[in-house]
Amino acid sequence: MAQLLSDQRDQEFLLFEIFNIESFSDTGKFCDFNNKTCKMILKEARKLAVEELVPANKEADVNNGHPEGVNFINGEIKVPKSYHGPYENFCSGGWISMCDEEEWGGQKMPQLLAAACFELFMGSNPSFFNYPALTHGAGAIVKEFGSNLQKEKYLKNMFSGKWAGTMCLTEAQAGSDVGAIDTKAFKNPDGTYSIEGNKIFISGADSDLVENVIHPVLARTESAPSGTSGISLFLVPKYRLDENGKTTNIKNDVEITGIEEKLGMHGNVTCSVSFGSRNKCTGELVGEENKGMKYMFLMMNEARQGAALQALGISSASYANAVNYAKERIQGPQIIDAFKENPVKVPIIQHPDVRRELLTMKSLIDGNRFLTYYLKWCTDKANISKDNTQKEKLKNIIEFLTPVSKAYTTFKGIDITASGIKVFGGYGFIEEYPQSQFYRDVRISSIYEGTNGIQAMDLLGRKLGMKKGKPLLDLINEIQKSVEKAENSGLKNISEKLSKLLSKTGESAASIGKTASGENILDAFGSASVFLESVGDLCMAWAHAEKASTAAGKIESSGKKDKTFYQGVLKTAEFYYDVIVPESLGRSDSLKKITKTVMSMPEAGFASK
Numbered sequence: 001m002a003q004l005l006s007d008q009r010d011q012e013f014l015l016f017e018i019f020n021i022e023s024f025s026d027t028g029k030f031c032d033f034n035n036k037t038c039k040m041i042l043k044e045a046r047k048l049a050v051e052e053l054v055p056a057n058k059e060a061d062v063n064n065g066h067p068e069g070v071n072f073i074n075g076e077i078k079v080p081k082s083y084h085g086p087y088e089n090f091c092s093g094g095w096i097s098m099c100d101e102e103e104w105g106g107q108k109m110p111q112l113l114a115a116a117c118f119e120l121f122m123g124s125n126p127s128f129f130n131y132p133a134l135t136h137g138a139g140a141i142v143k144e145f146g147s148n149l150q151k152e153k154y155l156k157n158m159f160s161g162k163w164a165g166t167m168c169l170t171e172a173q174a175g176s177d178v179g180a181i182d183t184k185a186f187k188n189p190d191g192t193y194s195i196e197g198n199k200i201f202i203s204g205a206d207s208d209l210v211e212n213v214i215h216p217v218l219a220r221t222e223s224a225p226s227g228t229s230g231i232s233l234f235l236v237p238k239y240r241l242d243e244n245g246k247t248t249n250i251k252n253d254v255e256i257t258g259i260e261e262k263l264g265m266h267g268n269v270t271c272s273v274s275f276g277s278r279n280k281c282t283g284e285l286v287g288e289e290n291k292g293m294k295y296m297f298l299m300m301n302e303a304r305q306g307a308a309l310q311a312l313g314i315s316s317a318s319y320a321n322a323v324n325y326a327k328e329r330i331q332g333p334q335i336i337d338a339f340k341e342n343p344v345k346v347p348i349i350q351h352p353d354v355r356r357e358l359l360t361m362k363s364l365i366d367g368n369r370f371l372t373y374y375l376k377w378c379t380d381k382a383n384i385s386k387d388n389t390q391k392e393k394l395k396n397i398i399e400f401l402t403p404v405s406k407a408y409t410t411f412k413g414i415d416i417t418a419s420g421i422k423v424f425g426g427y428g429f430i431e432e433y434p435q436s437q438f439y440r441d442v443r444i445s446s447i448y449e450g451t452n453g454i455q456a457m458d459l460l461g462r463k464l465g466m467k468k469g470k471p472l473l474d475l476i477n478e479i480q481k482s483v484e485k486a487e488n489s490g491l492k493n494i495s496e497k498l499s500k501l502l503s504k505t506g507e508s509a510a511s512i513g514k515t516a517s518g519e520n521i522l523d524a525f526g527s528a529s530v531f532l533e534s535v536g537d538l539c540m541a542w543a544h545a546e547k548a549s550t551a552a553g554k555i556e557s558s559g560k561k562d563k564t565f566y567q568g569v570l571k572t573a574e575f576y577y578d579v580i581v582p583e584s585l586g587r588s589d590s591l592k593k594i595t596k597t598v599m600s601m602p603e604a605g606f607a608s609k
Contacts (some may be wrong), residue, residue: 004324029383060266068081087131171198185283201260221289299448317415365416368408413446526595
């Protein structure tokens, strides 16, 4: 069965009708990206995804009868053979540095357009795409905080895909508590540093796709204070560089000590790495000492939005395959015909419960696509805006919604891919079909870049009260515009329900925020994930209001194909408001009286010996 990808029409609806990407070209910064060019780029991304990345994804998955996966041989990593050809084409097409400056080999593409391409790459082969995605994130740190010499040395090689990049934070004893890391950095007379320590869960830590691997490593200098305030960032290459910045054949003391056997993402290697265990491991400081966490957060925030795009791409592919299967799979008669003589058997998409499952999947995917694209639209708008007030507002919204997008989209991605298995029935559990791999691969997205529980703590503990609550107020004002737009479009039911949900979410935010600042702080954080889900629900409702309002204004003047699409947009919104919004209202209400059971439960009560 051929694997399908994201809904092309819905992608184009968001890019060209909701977010009006062509308007960016009027600013001068993105003057080369009109609608025609954007469609051409999206077409090429889909072609690469379908023709090269999808087949490689199947070949690399060790659970499907083709045990290629990743191999660890004599201390070196061998990625799936099926990745080598697609990687060469991916790099030659300039896909790694789509949005970067031309001087570093980039194409200066809008982030919004890149997000649509990323969704396709993630949905077709997330294990593969993690290699170039991590490389770009590491390069972005150098571009933002590196010296001019470091930029000259690293950026073109990384953004071209000649060299790879990683993110080396996690240590066994520290886990998510990055401030507890032990890796040390000792300054050498020549200004370099000797790095000593061990890291775990390092994605893409080695690869035979590239000439060299550059590790951004968090470590402590000898005089550093404790906690996150004493962490510095260093660039540590696998092979040492000569005075001209070229790769030598001299290995730095960077040793892969093992690879993790994982539930999914089998084509992407995850390693334990030792720095300086045998000889001397040399790295160079990025920026200033003790500012490593600030620098690394640039990559982490990019990666958090990337995790949301990963879950979106995978769940979108799961949904597309489920719809296709449901249209083709003939099984049983309609329930109203079940007791007739010789009833006609129908495709399972005609069965009510299957349709409900598919509509739930679609409503969440369409909402999550809006949210992930919206954050990139905000980034582009902030980059081209000359209005400092607007810039600040957009950056506030990005700050507030990044943990929401990361956690909500990945949580729901797991639910959606589980539903994708259900639609296939028993076949969904069999590796011959793609649904089980989607489910296995998407699971890690809720753990990447700070688990979703950490995202919820960040939302409640930092983002809610940031700048005296201005980011939340800025978001509320944007959603209020959609309430008015829906009313003006004749969608009174949606307008009224969105207004009610917006009001209740605001009330629950005030309530849990007050509890979090008082003596019952632990109880508040026990409900932090519920609060994040509540905000995510609001964003989904907002997305459907925006989409429905736009579709309502175009449906009468459209041709048959577009009219059918717009009708689908309206029905999906209607379903979301009829079925899911009532659950969201209940969730918001529950936050007005925070439960104390989470913290009052005795530990012995969780399980008895």
